[in-house]
Amino acid sequence: PGFAASLACIIRCVLRRSPEDDKRVMPPLKKGATLPQPDWPGIETERLILRQWRASDVTANTTMLGDPLSARFITADRKPVTEPMTGWRNAAIMAGHWVLHGFGMFVVEEKASGTFVGRVGPFYPPVWPGFEVGWGVATEFRGKGYAVESARAAIDWSFATFELDRIIHCIDRENAASQAVARRLGAHPEGETMLLSHAVELWVTRRETWSSQN
Numbered sequence: 001p002g003f004a005a006s007l008a009c010i011i012r013c014v015l016r017r018s019p020e021d022d023k024r025v026m027p028p029l030k031k032g033a034t035l036p037q038p039d040w041p042g043i044e045t046e047r048l049i050l051r052q053w054r055a056s057d058v059t060a061n062t063t064m065l066g067d068p069l070s071a072r073f074i075t076a077d078r079k080p081v082t083e084p085m086t087g088w089r090n091a092a093i094m095a096g097h098w099v100l101h102g103f104g105m106f107v108v109e110e111k112a113s114g115t116f117v118g119r120v121g122p123f124y125p126p127v128w129p130g131f132e133v134g135w136g137v138a139t140e141f142r143g144k145g146y147a148v149e150s151a152r153a154a155i156d157w158s159f160a161t162f163e164l165d166r167i168i169h170c171i172d173r174e175n176a177a178s179q180a181v182a183r184r185l186g187a188h189p190e191g192e193t194m195l196l197s198h199a200v201e202l203w204v205t206r207r208e209t210w211s212s213q214n
Helices: 002-016 019-025 057-065 068-074 084-101 146-161 176-184 207-213
Strands: 048-051 106-110 116-123 132-137 166-172 188-195 198-206
Touching: 048 116, 048 146, 057 068, 057 084, 057 116, 068 132, 068 166, 106 146, 116 146, 132 146, 146 166, 146 176, 146 207, 166 176, 176 198, 198 207
Parallel strands: 132 166
Antiparallel strands: 048 106, 106 116, 116 132, 166 198, 188 198
């Protein structure tokens, strides 16, 4: 019920949005920047590939969300995904963000094995408190530095593509692992907000700080 209610809220906001709302979820592009096309090869880091979604990612994403450690801070109701249809809906939201706005969270793939690692990148539906770069890595890939490596690439891409002064990261108060990732990225907490009926901390990465550190 929690996931369904959250999904319904997002859908209602999308259906009611005005042209001004479209401007809000689509930050201005930097001069000379373009959004990825369907044949876009993605972003390569030392060990990872960040790319658009494929139908073959649904099962791996559902498996990740079925793990209680992952679901606790990723799913809307904080509960593990147990039904394939729920996993499909989650992947459809991720892929649909790309269809509606031309960008979205990337699938993260391990370069050496081609295995689904998680999803990382920009997410900015109408109900969000700002342009976010978030991260979610499957349990078996934690402790390798993949969250920091992929999030750094996603933040680089976002600042290079959009006219943004800041990027936010919505992190649960109890999510010490994500807080540690945010610190390694140079982000700082700047208050709290309610997101999908849960209190979260707003961590912020600012362009001027990012440019001077990276």
